[in-house]
Structure formats: C-alpha cells, structure tokens
Amino acid sequence: MPLSLFWSKALRSAMVAAGHGLPVFPLAPNKLPALRSPHPGELCRGECGLLGHGVHDASADPDRVHHLFKSAPRATGYGIACGAPSAWVVGVDLDRKNGVDGVAALEGLAIRHAFTLTTTVTVLTPSSGLHLYYATPAGTVVPNSASRIGPGIDIRGAGGYLVGPGSWTPKGVYEAISDPHVGIEPVPATLLDLATAEERKTPRPAAVPEPRDGTAGGDALVRFVLEAPDGELNNRLFWAACRAFEQHQDGEGIAAELLRAACDKGHPERGAARTIDSAKTRAGRSVR
Template sequence: MFRGTSPCEINHVQSDLVINSGALIAFPHTCREAAFFYARRGLPVFPVNGKVPYPRTRGFHEATTDAEQISWWWRRWPEANVAIPTGSPSGWTVLDIDGRHDGFASLRHLQAMLQHRLLDLHQAPYAVLATRTAHTGSGRHLVFRSPEEPVLCCTVQFVGLPGIDLRGEGGYIVVPPSLHPNGRHYRWHSFAPIAPFPSLLLDLVRQRERFRCLYPRQDMPLAVRGGLAEPSQLADPAYWLERALQRARVGTRHTCALWLACRLIQQARLTPAQAEPYLRAYAARVPGGGHDYPVSDALRCLSWAHAQLS
C-alpha cells in the first residue's frame, strides 16, 4: 500500500496495454485521459505548463482525484502536461536521474555502492533499485513507495551524487505521456511493482545527515560571506540576482530561478515587467554544465511567482 493513498493498480506493460488484474487496459495517449487514468487509481494530479504550474494555480497543493476539477483544468488548458505530487499525497518517493548532468554515471556509482554494502552485510546481491521506472526527456524516474519514517523531503544531488535528485515531501514529478521541452514524451519504461524505498538508501541518508527540504518559495539564509544583508540590500534586485547565481548549480537552476522571481516580487517590490531583465540575466549567467538554461523557463518562473504573490 502507498502511504496516504490507495494502491496503484498498474502491474505490467505490453506495448501500450496495461495488464491489470488479468484484464488488458489501454494506457492513455493524451495527458487529459492520463490525468483521469491516474486519478481513478487514487493518484492526485494537477496540470503543468511544461514543468511549471500555471499562473494563479497553487501547483501540487491543488492536486486532486476529483473528475470534475480535472475536466475543468483540461478544458482550460488542453495542452497541459500532467503532474503528480510526491510524498504523502501520492505515497511516492522518486529518484530523478538527469542524464544531462552525469545522472547515469552517478546511478551506476550508487548501484555499486549498494552492492558493496550488501557484501559488507553478508547479504546476497540483488537489484536494490528495481522498481517502476519512467523515461523522462533526458533521464529516468525511479518510483518507490514512501517510507513511514523518516519523512523524505526534496533534495538535489541525493547523497552527494550529481545528476540525481530526490522528489519527496513538497515536490512533484511530470508523468507520462507528458511532452518534455526537448520534444520527447515521458513514457513508462517498466510497470514493475512499485518497491518500498530501499532501507540501504535510508542508511545512506542517515549517515550523511544532509537532507533538507527545497521548496520553491522557501527563503535562503541571508548570511553572505560572514555578514547579514543590510536592509537596503533587501530592496536591491541586483543583490537577489547575485544571491541566486551564487546558490545555483547544475541540478538547482530551476529552483533558484523560482526563488529569485519570488524575491524580486516580494522583497524588491518589482512588477513582472521590472523583474524580467533580472530573470533574463539569470538565464544568461547561471552555470549550465554545458547546457544553457532556457530564458522561457526563467520567465515561466516569473509568471508563477507573480501569480502566487500578487
């Protein structure tokens, strides 16, 4: 059972057909149909514009299984992608593997670490990370059942590994058959049973003691190089731009863009038109590891922040 929801019924995939309790069910090819498909199986959904919640919506906070609400959303935004909140709303905790940022190399390293740990414990080797898996635009989502304890929050560079993020409490993932910005569709690679979050991974989490929540609207500490920000700095948009650039790295660029947009509106008191040049500057200057951060993504963050804070 998922924590906080009913069990998802999908067990196996054959082409685009799902074998469910002995019956073949066609997996939907549109996001609207998929939203109903997930909702009927106890998984709350909400619409996203690419990867970002639509303006004047509350994102994963509004996720629902209510058919009337879902129908209204997709009448308003027929091209919307579909997303599912992670953590307690769905009972899912997800390892997000980003192939653009060495995620597959990190995944191989993580698998090797886990196998060495099994040897240390004198346990027979097994596929610790075997679970339901989705292809994303540039990587994989490994979907696990959330543990009862501890509550796992969203984090980047899971246990210090580049290209692997954890989506837990306070997060969400875009799910098949959504369209990735690179033109590829998300698709289920495996409808294997959803495995419990591995205890060996929980051991790694406890050892590192570095888990912390990353919410888009969470503030950052004001301490910078040994001092607190002066009140005058809080109204200076250039200050917030530099703070975001200092904090951003591969794997956190989108979160930091959301944070910057919120700070420009909430602290610097800018209008969206006034804030736009700073988001464009952020997109141009943020480290990319060889991959540019799209200006369109930064401006979507600004639209979302304005809708939430105005």
Template sequence: MTHRTDARRADLLAAALAAAGRGWHVHPLRPGGKAPALHGEHACPRSGPCAGGHVKWEQRATTDPDRIRAAWTTGPYNVGIATGPSGLIVIDLDVHKDEKDKGSSDAPCGATSFSALCERAGQPWPTTYTVRTPSGGMHLYFSVRPGIELHNSARTLAPYVDTRAWGGNVVAAGSITPQGVYEAVNRYPVAELPAWLMRELQRPAPTPVAMAPLVVPGAATRRATVALDRETAAVRGTGEGGRNNRLLEGARALGRFVAWGEIARDVVEEAFQAAGEAAGLAPGECRATIRSALDWSIRTCRPRDAA
C-alpha cells in the same frame, strides 16, 4: 482547434487519468512545460477554491476523475504528480549538462552516481516503476508508509541525484516537452522505499562549526552583498531545464559567506527564494534546494583565512 491538438489533449487526459488510477494526485502543468499551470500566490484571485485563502497546487492536486476531465478538456496540459500527497518519493537521476549537450557517455550522471551508491551499500539497483525523461535521465518511483514525511533533497544522496517528496512534483509519463516525451520504461509495481535508502535520506546533516562573525549582527559585507546580487540575478535569468541546478550552484556559492558571518542566512534564503520563484520554480522546490545547498556549503567550506 486542429486534429493534432485534440489528439494531444486526449492523450494527456488519458495520462492524467492513468496516474490518478494508481492513486497519484495529479495537477495540470503548462502545455509543453514542467511548471504548474495553476495560479501562484501572487496571482491568486481569492475566489473559487481559494475563497478562504490561497490554495497551492500541492493541495489542489486530485485523483477525482471528474475534476481531472474538467481541467484537461480545456487545454493540452502536461501532467504533474504531487509526490507527497501521493505517498511517493521519486528519485530523480539527472544527466550532466555535457551529456545533454554533446551526447558524451564519459560525463558523470545521476545513474552512475546512484549505481555507485547501491554498490557501497551492498544493495542491488531497486526494481520499481521507472520513467525516462526527455534529457535521458530517470525517475525511480517508491512508496512511503503513511506517517513518514520526507521532503525534497538536492544532491545530498549523491551527485546529480535529487529526490521529490512533500513539497515536490514530478512530470508524469505521457507528458511532452520540446525535448521529447516522458516515457514509462519499467512498468513494475511501485516498490516500497528500501530501508537502506530511507536511512540515507533521514541521516542528519553534521552540525556546522560556528565561526566568529566578521561583521556586526544584521549587517552584511560588501562582497557578500555583491555576490548575492550577482547569483540571484543569474537564477532569475536561467531558462527552463537549468533553473534548479543554477539555484543550487548560486546558493552554494553564498554558503561560505553565511559560514564566515558576512551575511545572515535568512537574508540569503529569502533572496534566492524570490529569484527561484521568479524563474518559474515551485516554492517548495526552491526551499528544499536552497536549504540543501546552504547546509552543504556551510558544512564543507574552508575557514575564511584559508580561502
């Protein structure tokens, strides 16, 4: 093993211990990546911690220094933070693809969307612990009081603004990908989630307007089936860095067929869940993204006759 690998492993171990020292539950991510390094349900050996049944990464994440040292001394794992068990909600301000690829400052991004959201609410940009991602995005960390259970969301607050809570995971400061380093740029104490943001996140989605089905219950039209096959194949074929966005776009594209009664929602959800996990996304992240995308698409799609 080279000195460079030893040094990187030591730095990542230090990052994991530092996060755990803040009370955040950590788990190893693949070296140089963002996906959990712990085995998934399909590869579960049903032994050790999983002797009584598969235990997911969210439940295995820990603050125990001994367990952390035992894991991170075996390899240069990036550091994941299980946001739910850590009492955190992290607001993920993404960067538009054009900005990532071309360095354009004119393209919309999560930071400008979130700034506009603050402006509309008459509130300042919150001061809290902040991590800059290698793509130029930001993670804003907030604490949530015990007993309040929030879940992931995908662009329901604003364009290019996602949240990570129960079922979610963020890459901790100090982790390294081929694009660069996750860096803590504001080391302020983690602020409690502002009440106005809590209200936005707990706002119920409008009830979709029921539309007359085009086909008999349980069946699906050919065009809906073709669209589902095409979109799920695209999700499975998307590499790291664009998987969640592709999953969001694909599920949104199918939402209109669900609203029009051309395909059952559970069929769409199951197909995209399998495609997202096959692409390497965490199960909880897939569920939250699919649910958010379908809710939005069903709520906003035009009537079938006007499409």
C-alpha cells in the same frame, strides 16, 4: 502536432495515474505548473480555494483532475505529486546530462551501502535519465534534495513532483518503460535512510561572486538564483536569501521574489520556503 492533441494525451495519461491513486496536476511545456498563481510571491498552498498553487492543486479525484485540465488549456503534461498523504510516494530523479550520470551514481550507491534496487515503476525522460517511483511507509516525510546523496540523484519528496509518463515537452516525451504489471514497490530501507538524513553542512556555494560594495540589490539576487546551474539552485537560493535578510530593509519582500524565482527554476515550493526560512534564521544570528 497541435497543442490540443498533447493536452488530450496529457489528460488521458493523468487520469490513468489518478486511477492508481496518484495525485496529479497539469504542467506546461516547460514542466512548470500550467496554472499561474493567483497571488505570486505568497506562501499560500491552496488554502484560499483558488487554483494555481502547483503541486498543492494535485488530486486523484477524476472530477477535480478534469477541472484542473479544463482550466489549463495549454497544458501538455502533468505532474505527479510526491510525498502526498494520500499516496506516500517518493520519486528518485536520475539525471544524465552535463557529464553526470545519476543512474550509474545510484548503482554505485547501492553497491557501497549493500542494498538492492528493487524493480519498480520506471519512466524514461527525454534526456535518457530515469524516474523511479517508490512507496514509503505512511507518515514518512521525505525532503526534496538535488545531488545531495549522489551526483545526478535528485529526491522528490514532500512538496515535490515528477513529470508523469505520457507528458510532452519540446525535448521529448516521458515514457513508462517498466513492465505494466510492475507496481510501485517499497523504497529500499537504506535508500530511504540516505534520503531522509539531515545534511551535515549548511548549504552554500563553494564560490560566490561577492559584489564590490558588499551588497547586492534585490534584482541582482533574483538574477543570481535564476542563473543557477544544475545542482546549485538550492545553494544559490540560500546564499541570496541570507544577503536579502542581512543587507536589506525589505528582506521579506526580496525573499518573496527569490521564492518565485526558485519555483520558476523548478525548485519545489515547500523546499524553497524551508531554505529561505533557514537563511532567515542564519541571518538573524549574524546581525545580532
């Protein structure tokens, strides 16, 4: 099927989501933003007025959505921005792959913490995982996390996004499976508490291969992030950024490349930038 047909379907589906007040933006077949950044490596979130800032381009305005898709003719899907002040939606991304079952993990979490998983808008992913959409109280900032509250349970909050239903990827189509009359329901209070709780430990891989000479070049650090296995991206980003600031004069430049690499791997930009800032603070303490 020609990509133009996938583009048309993605646009129609995105317009439906926008009609429900959800901010959307075009995605490429690899599920990354379809519009390239006008200044790679910088932390601009769209203040420049140009397109190409990923989730920060998202809008529910029909004219804006049309403009975004016309600027991205190779888009085959769309992202729904989470944690946006216009919608206050949090996404629960339940993975089922590599021996991990996020659906079962969430059900187990609900049993252990005695809360009910409210029926809400649900999307089936090509890997048989699920995306659950929940509404959060206005003003609640939910951080992004990967397998922090449970194996295979990723939280998409401020600066994050979910691939919208109707999107096409080489692995398959994202399909809404909830009753059409079901809306986005409020997030269970206990689940919200778990998602917003601060991590008790500084993120760091359990075992990191230290270079023999005690240092790692910028290219090696970027490659280390790009080769991160599922569930280890944020940990590897933190470790690599610490090494960049501790061992290199051009720590800021390498950090910018690490940010780009993490975003290319699917890490929400805001969360990646926060991880790098934490690494910079830690590195600053260690070199005093």
